[in-house]
Structures are given as structure tokens and as C-alpha cells.
Amino acid sequence: MAEPTQTAKVLSVTDLTPNVRQLIVLPKTRKLSFQPGQWVSLKLPVGTKPPLNRAYSLATPESPSGELTLVFDRVPQGIGSGYLYELRPGDDLSLSGPYGNFVLPKPLDREILFITRYTGLVPVRCMVKALYAHRDAPPVLVMAVGPAEDELVYHYEFLSLAMTRASFRYLPLVASSEEAAVGLTVSMLRPFIDSKPKVTPLVCGTKGFVRPLRDYFIEAGYDRKEVKTETYD
Ligand SMILES: Cc1cc2nc3c(=O)[nH]c(=O)nc-3n(C[C@H](O)[C@H](O)[C@H](O)COP(=O)(O)OP(=O)(O)OC[C@H]3O[C@@H](n4cnc5c(N)ncnc54)[C@H](O)[C@@H]3O)c2cc1C
Incomplete structure (x- = not known):
């Protein structure tokens, strides 16, 4: 409580x-x-x-x-x-x-795919820190879109984690608007999703970013409940 x-x-x-x-x-x-x-x-x-x-x-x-x-x-x-x-x-x-309920799923039996825009990375950073405090972390991919290169939050921390932990992958992206962020993310996402085993997606940011991405997963065959989301606005 x-x-x-x-x-x-x-x-x-x-x-x-x-x-x-x-x-x-x-x-x-x-x-x-x-x-x-x-x-x-x-x-x-x-x-x-x-x-x-x-x-x-x-x-x-x-x-x-x-x-x-x-x-x-x-x-x-x-x-x-x-x-x-x-x-x-x-x-x-x-x-x-x-x-809040935007927390790590249990059991962690699929690859975790975090998708965030700007400070939507904040709760994800907390989850990643918790996961990698243990030796046996499940495979994780973080796709983080920032509005500019120098606005990629936790960029060096995630780069360094990707270099030291084999199960962690980090894909930083830059897009100046919400709409551009959705388009870029979907184009980068396709190879990870289409005709691949299901992942556990967790998406965080403003509604204009989160909702089209949730819809993308649903169109790709995911159940609405399989896509965890947190919206900031
Ligand atoms: C569950 C939850 C967790 C959140 N966690 C964070 C967090 O960790 N860090 C964080 O920066 N914000 C977070 N937010 C958003 C935060 O609560 C505020 O909405 C944000 O700081 C804007 O408040 P404001 O009064 O300054 O702007 P307002 O005067 O309320 O203006 C909001 C407008 O600003 C724009 N905007 C730009 N950046 C943001 C943003 N980050 N969030 C929301 N709207 C934004 C949107 O277009 C929105 O319409 C969270 C929101 C929720 C619901």
C-alpha cells in the first residue's frame, strides 16, 4: 500500500x-x-x-x-x-x-525489449540497474530515442553496460519530434519482431509515442496485455 x-x-x-x-x-x-x-x-x-x-x-x-x-x-x-x-x-x-504497475514481468522467460523516448528511460534505467545487479540477467534490448544526440539520457552508462555484459544490447536513436521518433523506432524494430519469437515489450514516454508502438505490437500478433506501457501525459 x-x-x-x-x-x-x-x-x-x-x-x-x-x-x-x-x-x-x-x-x-x-x-x-x-x-x-x-x-x-x-x-x-x-x-x-x-x-x-x-x-x-x-x-x-x-x-x-x-x-x-x-x-x-x-x-x-x-x-x-x-x-x-x-x-x-x-x-x-x-x-x-x-x-504503479510498470514493473518487471514475472517470470522473465522472454527477451525484454524496452522502448523509450527521452525521460521515458528513467523507470527503465531503474529496472536495468536491478536486473544487472545479478550475474544471470536475461537478454535485454533497450531502444532509447532522444530529441538530440546530447539529450540521450544515461547514454554512456548504457554503452558501457553493452560493452561489459553480453546479454545487454543498447540502440540509441535521435529524432526531433514525437512523430519522427515513432517512425524511426518502428523501422528499427521490425527486424527484431517480424517472424521472430515473441519478446516482452515495455514502452514508456508520452502518449503520442507509446500508443502507436503498442498498436504496432498488437498488429504484429501480440495480445494487448503482453505490451506493458507507461504514459507520462
Ligand atoms: C507515471 C508517471 C511517471 C512519470 N515520470 C517522469 C519522469 O521520471 N521524468 C519526467 O521528466 N517526467 C515524468 N513524468 C511526467 C511528469 O509527471 C510531468 O508531467 C512533466 O514533468 C511535465 O510537467 P509540467 O508541469 O512541467 O508540464 P505541464 O505544464 O503539465 O505540460 C505538460 C506537457 O509537456 C510536454 N512534455 C514534455 N516532456 C514531458 C514529460 N517528461 N512528461 C510529460 N509531458 C512532457 C507534453 O507535451 C505535455 O503535454 C511522469 C508522468 C507519469 C504519469
């Missing part, structure tokens, strides 16, 4: 790309217990009727210290992300959670 709202202190602020920022926060009252892929709800003191609720996925699995890693992009005129961009170490945040 989700925990009630509590205050968390911002411990650090780091820019991961020119427009993506990471906050490490520490809940002050209770340690959060969560599954990789889940998210917290932030209650932000902004907007016409505060608090403004905004969901953010956890980027790093549960740690003994209880610290939580949040990663978000700077949305032009975005009220919530604009507020988060103002936060400094020592500031407080109200949050509740964890929530």
Missing part, C-alpha cells in the same frame, strides 16, 4: 544533459520500499490550485540509505518541471508513494 505524504530533503542537484536534471532526495520520515519501475507523486506548491501533483519515476533501485533519484526534463513553460528546476540542495519536497 502507498505511504502517506512526507517531506524529503534535496541532497544534490546534477545536470545529466543540457535539459535533463537529476535530484537525489532523502525522505525524512519513512524509507520508501518500492519496485524498480514505480514512481512517486510530488505535491508542488505552485499552479492555480496548489498543491500541483506531478508523477516522477524512480531512476535508481532502493538503497540502504533510503535516498531516491528523480530525473526530469525541462518542459518549456512546464509548471511542475519549472518548479523542480529551481530547487537547490537543502530544499524540501512533499512526496507520496510508491505507485
Whole structure:
């Protein structure tokens, strides 16, 4: 069950790309217990009727210290992300959670295919970290589309994982619009899907990206329930 709202202190602020920022926060009252892929709800003191609720996925699995890693992009005129961009170490945040069902399937009996756009990679990064904390990780392919080369979140971390773990493959892609991201992803996806054994697809990003990809899998013979999705908007 989700925990009630509590205050968390911002411990650090780091820019991961020119427009993506990471906050490490520490809940002050209770340690959060969560599954990789889940998210917290932030209650932000902004907007016409505060608090403004905004969901953010956890980027790093549960740690003994209880610290939580949040990663978000700077949305032009975005009220919530604009507020988060103002936060400094020592500031407080109200949050509740964890929530969500976008988690690793059980059993892990097929290749896992993560498909993400931009910060849709955040919950996937958490799941990948959890999977590769063990020696026997199942085969994983991450297809991550970013809006520009320097906006590919966790790019070097994933490149390095692909070089050190034989079962991990990483395909970074760049497309400036949502529509272009869908077209490019589908074209790169076909050789992995058409006439191949079924994989477990997990797709994350905004609806304009996630829905056409889910439809692609359904047209390719997948049951709707076999395609796990998380939409951000
Ligand atoms: C379950 C869940 C998990 C989420 N996890 C994350 C996360 O880990 N990192 C993260 O950056 N965001 C995440 N989001 C989105 C986040 O909650 C906010 O919607 C986002 O930060 C925009 O809020 P805002 O108030 O700044 O923008 P708003 O003023 O609400 O404007 C939203 C508009 O900005 C555009 N947009 C650009 N980038 C995003 C984005 N990342 N998400 C949503 N809309 C976007 C969309 O076109 C959307 O219509 C998640 C959302 C959900 C539902």
C-alpha cells in the first residue's frame, strides 16, 4: 500500500544533459520500499490550485540509505518541471508513494525489449540497474530515442553496460519530434519482431509515442496485455 505524504530533503542537484536534471532526495520520515519501475507523486506548491501533483519515476533501485533519484526534463513553460528546476540542495519536497504497475514481468522467460523516448528511460534505467545487479540477467534490448544526440539520457552508462555484459544490447536513436521518433523506432524494430519469437515489450514516454508502438505490437500478433506501457501525459 502507498505511504502517506512526507517531506524529503534535496541532497544534490546534477545536470545529466543540457535539459535533463537529476535530484537525489532523502525522505525524512519513512524509507520508501518500492519496485524498480514505480514512481512517486510530488505535491508542488505552485499552479492555480496548489498543491500541483506531478508523477516522477524512480531512476535508481532502493538503497540502504533510503535516498531516491528523480530525473526530469525541462518542459518549456512546464509548471511542475519549472518548479523542480529551481530547487537547490537543502530544499524540501512533499512526496507520496510508491505507485504503479510498470514493473518487471514475472517470470522473465522472454527477451525484454524496452522502448523509450527521452525521460521515458528513467523507470527503465531503474529496472536495468536491478536486473544487472545479478550475474544471470536475461537478454535485454533497450531502444532509447532522444530529441538530440546530447539529450540521450544515461547514454554512456548504457554503452558501457553493452560493452561489459553480453546479454545487454543498447540502440540509441535521435529524432526531433514525437512523430519522427515513432517512425524511426518502428523501422528499427521490425527486424527484431517480424517472424521472430515473441519478446516482452515495455514502452514508456508520452502518449503520442507509446500508443502507436503498442498498436504496432498488437498488429504484429501480440495480445494487448503482453505490451506493458507507461504514459507520462
Ligand atoms: C507515471 C508517471 C511517471 C512519470 N515520470 C517522469 C519522469 O521520471 N521524468 C519526467 O521528466 N517526467 C515524468 N513524468 C511526467 C511528469 O509527471 C510531468 O508531467 C512533466 O514533468 C511535465 O510537467 P509540467 O508541469 O512541467 O508540464 P505541464 O505544464 O503539465 O505540460 C505538460 C506537457 O509537456 C510536454 N512534455 C514534455 N516532456 C514531458 C514529460 N517528461 N512528461 C510529460 N509531458 C512532457 C507534453 O507535451 C505535455 O503535454 C511522469 C508522468 C507519469 C504519469
